[in-house]
Amino acid sequence: MLTETITQPWLEQYPPEIPAKLDYERKPLEQYLADAAFETPDKELLDFLGKSMTFREVYEAAARFAAALQGMGLKKGDRAAIMLANTPQSVISYYGILLAGGVVVQTNPLYVERELEHQLVDSGAEIIVCLDLVYPKVEAVKDKTSLRHVIVTRIKDYLPFPKNMIYPFIQKKNTGMNVKPAYNETCHDFVKLIKQAPAKPDPVEVDPEKDLALLQYTGGTTGAAKGVMLTHANLVANTTQCIRWMYNINHGEEVILCALPFFHVYGMTVGMNFAVMDRSKMVILPKFDTKQTLEAIQHQKVTIFPGAPTMYVGLINDPNVTNYDLSSVEVCISGSAPLPLEVQQKFEQMTGGKLSEGFGLTEASPVTHFNLMWGKRPQGSIGLPWPDTDVMILSAETGEPAEPEEVGELLIRGPQVMQGYWNRPEETAQTLQNGWLYTGDMGYMDKEGFFYIVDRKKDMIIAGGFNIYPREIEEVLYEHEAVKEAVAVGIPDPYRGETVKAYIVLKDGREADEAELNAYCRSQLASYKVPRLYEFREELPKTMVGKVLRRALQEEEKAKHAGQTSSDKV
Known part of the structure; x- marks a missing residue:
């Protein structure tokens, strides 16, 4: 059994305004x-395109x-x-x-x-x-x-x-x-x-502690969507943590841009539930559109802008961005995908506000870590654990807490952690052990208590902030009559962070082209899961036992991408 006592060096980084423990209302x-x-x-609680x-x-x-x-x-x-x-x-x-x-x-x-x-x-x-x-x-x-x-x-x-x-x-x-x-x-x-x-x-x-408020579905590494069971207390805790972390804002007077979808737990917590609990105003957009977003920020004087890196990239690269006054923006909460340093710096320069990166997962309502808005923000770090949130890096060698800088699996314990997966006791038992949530993410903690992610859950692709699980795409491709073998991987993409590429081996004597497979996938998958690129091969790289070497394909793409980037700079 894991030790119950862990060191918490991150607490030394907390400013005086953020306590290590919070009081949560039991309602x-x-x-x-x-x-x-x-x-x-x-x-006023909300504005919807003028309503x-x-x-x-x-x-x-x-x-x-x-x-x-x-x-x-x-x-x-x-x-x-x-x-x-x-x-x-x-x-x-x-x-x-x-x-x-x-x-x-x-x-x-x-x-x-x-x-x-x-x-x-x-x-x-x-x-x-x-x-x-x-x-x-x-x-x-x-x-x-x-x-x-x-x-x-x-x-x-x-x-x-x-x-x-x-x-x-x-x-x-x-x-x-x-x-x-x-x-x-x-x-x-x-x-x-x-x-x-x-x-x-x-x-x-x-009963806030026992009764469910939400079943939030998330893909699994097997591709099967699972219902994450979140209680009222889970959601109240995570929203309270979020509000208290933003200690320097004008509580009750903020204007929050809600372009992140509410059907995603991130947009639901840091947008909708935040606004209601903080009694601030939300400016609701039915979808993210750069022109509409820029207009909303200027006309509604948006002060808080939760988003994904692709949103900030889109605004930075909009040819008309300099025509808008974005100076009202004070705080930007970035999640769902890694935030490039260049994007952070450019957006902060444009707005004068603070753009910081955090980390979370559906199973934790979702936020567990965040960088300080008004303090030290090490490059590449997902930040510090939130109040009442214990975090452990589990050493693969010892099965005990890892030393600082040592890479291991990220484990989380706190009031925002789910009750389990809906009707999936075996998967719940694998993921929740002795009060700890085993995230499957690999990372490390530095000596000051800042955390870093070095690898995500096995095989998962994050494109435009959406979690995409390759097996689901592969199962669809395998159902096509001409496909013998298929593998989907995430490859670097300057806008979406990653995008989906499918490698295909056709059956002998059968024919299919990119257009046909693309149309087929669009009939079976949500648009963000559909591969953007297809490559047809005679065979796929495999291990001695016949398992496809997905990582070998990813490394090929990274090498290509690095070569293209280098040649572009020449």
Whole structure:
């Protein structure tokens, strides 16, 4: 058994404003919205492309939505899925499900039918809230799942006039879709449902330490999506840690840009839940677009900008960036992928604010480490563990805590760590041992207590902030009739950090080209998982026992990339 006592040199790096231990309120996550609606009812909570809503307005809509869900039979602990882009409806649905006593299941709107079906079947969700654009996918899989009710909403539903009148025409032009659901006793209109629902839901008693608030799905190294069980206490703890780490901000007066998707646990915690708990304002964007983001920062005077490195890269390289005033930005929280030093320096120069990198994983709600905003930030470091967060580098040689600078597996223990994987006791037992979360990430701690990641979970690709697991792509490729062997790897990409490349060996006598495989993958995978490059080979490098040497292919690509970079500089 691992030692219970570990050294914590990182605490010596803490400024006086950040305590080593925090007090966490023992109340359900949705209570923060209810309290704010009562105490600061007219304070603005969100802006959505010009549509403003106060804490009271959002809470009242969430309460009505909760009552509607209970009218559909939702009971405490039942799962309800949200398949929405960032909109007021996603905030209302999230807190409404919690107010009804339900468990939120966040679902990526980019999922194709196969991915959606797996998640709905695995979670047992009986209700889903979705955008009209993805409604056809929901209907296609509904009969294969436990779904009893589908609630449909549109982007235009919470747009101000005249944008709400114009948007349907823009949507049809851009997508070619004009979805008209057949509303009936099992298919409901979101807006009408809320208007017709009682003003208050039936009260539900929640134990924050035991009761789940969220099933957040994450891929596994085997490609199988797993539901991470996060309690109210987990999410309250991580949001509290985030707020206290940003000790130098004007609490309650910040303007947070929410371009990171709420269906991703990172955007959910550091964007939506942060704003509600801190009683600050969130500026919601349905997707990241450089022009729209620059306009939002300038017009809304955004002060906090959580993002992924690709977002900052996109803004830095926008040809019109100098036409915008970005001086309101004070704090940028970067996660989901390593932050290049050049990007950090350029963005800080552009805005005058601080851009720091952190680290986390879905299993930890998600943040565990962060660099100091107003203090030492060693190059390449993921920063310091957050308050109440124990971190150990486990030596592969001794099975005990490693010495400083020694590389080993990163283990985490803290109030934000999950309860386990939904209906997967064996995988839970492998990942959670003696109170420690075994991350599978390899890293080290320096003598001052700053941490560094040297290698990510085996085989995982991080492209544009999305976690992509090669086996899932490979399984799809293997289903193509012409493919004999396939392997997917992450290769360097100047914008996405990494991108997916597939190496293919075709069956004897069969033919297929890049266009055919690309079309096939797009029919089976979310767009961000689809390989951007394909290379056809006679054979793949393998070990003596026939295992494909994935790392050999990665090294080839790194060598090519390094050669191209060198020649570009000549």
